[in-house]
Amino acid sequence: MTSATQTIDPAEIAKFEAMAAEWWDLEGKFKPLHMLNPCRLDYITTQIAAEFARDLSTDKPFAGLRILDIGCGGGLLCEPMARLGATVVGVDAAPRNIPVAQLHAEHSGLTIDYRVGTAEALADAGEQFDVVLNMEVVEHVADPLGYLTACRQLLKPGGLHICSTLNRNPKSFAMAIVGAEWVMRWLPKGTHDWSKFITPDELFDLMQRAGLDPVDRKGMVFNPLTWSWRLSDRDLSCNYVTASLNPAG
Amino acid sequence: MDNPARATILPVMVRDYDIAITGGGLNGPALSIALAQAGFRVAVIDSLPVDTRADPGFDGRSYALALGSQRLLRAISVWDAVADHAQPMLEIKVTDGRAGQGPSPWMMHFDHAEIEEGPMGYMVEDRHLRRAFLTAIAADDRITHMAGETVVDQTVTPGGIAVGLASGQEVQAALLVGADGRSSGTATRAGIRRTGWGYGQTAIVCAVEHDLPHRGIAHQFFMPHGPLAILPLTGNRSSIVWSESDAEATRILALDDDGFLDALRPAFGSFLGDIRLAGVRFSYPLGLSLAQSFIAPRVALVGDAAHGIHPIAGQGLNSGLRDVAALAEVLTAARQRGEDIGNSQTLTRYQAWRRFDTTTLAIATDTFNRMFSNDNPILRAARDIGMGAINAMPGLRRGFIRQAAGLTGDLPALMR
Numbered sequence: 001m002t003s004a005t006q007t008i009d010p011a012e013i014a015k016f017e018a019m020a021a022e023w024w025d026l027e028g029k030f031k032p033l034h035m036l037n038p039c040r041l042d043y044i045t046t047q048i049a050a051e052f053a054r055d056l057s058t059d060k061p062f063a064g065l066r067i068l069d070i071g072c073g074g075g076l077l078c079e080p081m082a083r084l085g086a087t088v089v090g091v092d093a094a095p096r097n098i099p100v101a102q103l104h105a106e107h108s109g110l111t112i113d114y115r116v117g118t119a120e121a122l123a124d125a126g127e128q129f130d131v132v133l134n135m136e137v138v139e140h141v142a143d144p145l146g147y148l149t150a151c152r153q154l155l156k157p158g159g160l161h162i163c164s165t166l167n168r169n170p171k172s173f174a175m176a177i178v179g180a181e182w183v184m185r186w187l188p189k190g191t192h193d194w195s196k197f198i199t200p201d202e203l204f205d206l207m208q209r210a211g212l213d214p215v216d217r218k219g220m221v222f223n224p225l226t227w228s229w230r231l232s233d234r235d236l237s238c239n240y241v242t243a244s245l246n247p248a249g
Numbered sequence: 250m251d252n253p254a255r256a257t258i259l260p261v262m263v264r265d266y267d268i269a270i271t272g273g274g275l276n277g278p279a280l281s282i283a284l285a286q287a288g289f290r291v292a293v294i295d296s297l298p299v300d301t302r303a304d305p306g307f308d309g310r311s312y313a314l315a316l317g318s319q320r321l322l323r324a325i326s327v328w329d330a331v332a333d334h335a336q337p338m339l340e341i342k343v344t345d346g347r348a349g350q351g352p353s354p355w356m357m358h359f360d361h362a363e364i365e366e367g368p369m370g371y372m373v374e375d376r377h378l379r380r381a382f383l384t385a386i387a388a389d390d391r392i393t394h395m396a397g398e399t400v401v402d403q404t405v406t407p408g409g410i411a412v413g414l415a416s417g418q419e420v421q422a423a424l425l426v427g428a429d430g431r432s433s434g435t436a437t438r439a440g441i442r443r444t445g446w447g448y449g450q451t452a453i454v455c456a457v458e459h460d461l462p463h464r465g466i467a468h469q470f471f472m473p474h475g476p477l478a479i480l481p482l483t484g485n486r487s488s489i490v491w492s493e494s495d496a497e498a499t500r501i502l503a504l505d506d507d508g509f510l511d512a513l514r515p516a517f518g519s520f521l522g523d524i525r526l527a528g529v530r531f532s533y534p535l536g537l538s539l540a541q542s543f544i545a546p547r548v549a550l551v552g553d554a555a556h557g558i559h560p561i562a563g564q565g566l567n568s569g570l571r572d573v574a575a576l577a578e579v580l581t582a583a584r585q586r587g588e589d590i591g592n593s594q595t596l597t598r599y600q601a602w603r604r605f606d607t608t609t610l611a612i613a614t615d616t617f618n619r620m621f622s623n624d625n626p627i628l629r630a631a632r633d634i635g636m637g638a639i640n641a642m643p644g645l646r647r648g649f650i651r652q653a654a655g656l657t658g659d660l661p662a663l664m665r
Binding site: 082083 | 585587588594
């Protein structure tokens with residue numbers, strides 16, 4: 001990695017490395033991510049199925065699709081994508097995550113290409129994908145526009161980019177910083193820097209400047225009664241997820 | 250670990266099946282068909298040979314299928330094969346009875362005409378259900394029926410579970426479902442303990458022919474030693490579920506057929522004319538048997554393996570089929586997300602959905618049985634007033650009808 005292509009803040013990488021070993025413990029440090037995962041997967045699978053005309057009730061519906069997960073961590077998204085038949089590359093800037101993810105994929109009987117790396121490095125190498133998953137990463141990068149441009153370069157024409165992040169408003173400060181980090185201790189203090197959160201309109205604007213064509217956005221809302229997350233058409237006040245396309249041709 | 254060699258077969262395993270099910274009764278096959286429809290490859294491990302399951306003779310057993318259960322059977326394309334043999338239940342009459350005195354004037358009367366969905370349920374004989382399931386399983390190439398096979402051990406592996414069979418075969422799957430009844434070996438091998446107690450009651454089950462038509466009416470008499478249910482079968486026949494104290498049941502079961510009918514007549518009454526036995530008599534001890542957890546690593550329990558309850562409300566099979574529909578829905582959603590169907594996160598969703606419901610039902614049937622299976626004059630007065638009050642309030646009555654029809658609560662999609 002050269003300084004010209006590095007948009008990830010080194011201090012952010014160090015924080016996640018410290019958290020890497022417990023990726024797959026459903027009751028461990030990454031419990032909040034495991035709780036959020038079904039909701040993220042609902043969105044991702046539905047969007048991919050719609051975009052590429054796949055039927056989710058069939059065997060291996062994503063066969064033939066090449067999917068990249070940026071910031072793959074322990075493989076929480078890579079494994080479901082591989083199970084659905086996709087050819088999956090997972091990259092993470094934290095080297096310690098890669099062997100954890102590789103070991104777990106082997107135990108799950110899945111073949112996934114895990115690499116240490118960044119979106120920018122893959123784009124420089126000319127890699128191309130049908131789908132780029134960019135989940136809960138953009139709020140951690142130093143140069144969001146440069147990063148989203150790299151994501152667009154990684155997509156084949158007509159490719160699908162799915163990006164989730166956190167909105168920036170008083171509610172998201174209360175939920176993500178005070179609630180998740182200070183009160184519930186779901187995440188270590190300092191996991192998120194609220195000032196780096198991005199509003200949906202800002203994200204759509206950034207994506208358009210990066211050459212992406214935004215097509216959909218939905219909120220991800222935590223229900224404390226059922227202790228689970230669900231997708232919402234209206235409530236994008238805290239966590240939200242978007243779909244955008246690399247224009248064909 | 251029963252097989253020390255297995256420890257070395259690590260870590261990658263090639264799965265034969267997505268899901269293995271132990272138990273070839275009714276819940277196991279129903280689940281296998283629902284799962285196969287959703288695209289899973291399923292093995293049903295059944296301790297009984299096919300010939301035994303397919304025996305067309307009537308053994309006296311039958312089930313009250315709630316409307317929700319009937320909808321499940323329709324959704325898994327089994328209903329057409331049993332529809333011609335199903336007797337719609339149009340009314341339910343609940344009476345506080347006392348031997349020698351006849352029913353008390355206080356009673357509850359539930360009529361399907363009060364709800365718009367149709368009959369409250371259907372009475373179907375076990376033999377017709379069994380054969381319909383066998384046919385459906387054999388016709389589905391995603392289901393492998395391993396009949397006459399017993400499980401000797403089960404071992405959790407990194408990505409699944411290995412199930413060793415007495416024949417020496419090994420079945421590997423992502424998930425093992427125990428549908429093997431209240432003495433579930435699957436639960437025991439998974440280290441799941443059980444809570445429960447006997448009721449000191451035995452259920453005597455048989456079918457009778459009678460001279461007069463039943464007009465689709467089911468009767469429940471609460472007798473001092475236990476409830477007596479008279480449930481309409483096709484033709485001029487009814488199914489009897491007669492709960493008695495163990496001692497009295499032993500005495501009654503020792504009688505010959507004529508003596509048995511003489512013992513039954515005073516409780517049965519004369520409203521259907523004279524009665525004759527149609528098929529053999531069965532009996533089984535009544536007890537409550539709840540698994541302390543419905544799930545373990547790579548294991549889920551359904552039906553009596555999870556919750557064996559008192560048959561007082563005829564909800565055993567219906568409750569089991571709700572487990573089946575809920576588990577199939579949870580696993581199908583997990584599969585479509587690409588999730589690991591056997592991990593604790595997926596299984597916890599199933600347990601959270603079903604455990605409260607079934608435990609509530611277990612407590613309700615237990616309480617019902619204790620309240621009604623006695624001759625205490627105060628309790629008798631209290632339950633008479635209670636039944637009279639429920640009967641007088643149409644809203645409450647409709648609530649009970651919908652409950653009996655299995656249409657309340659968080660209904661799985663397959664039952665809607």
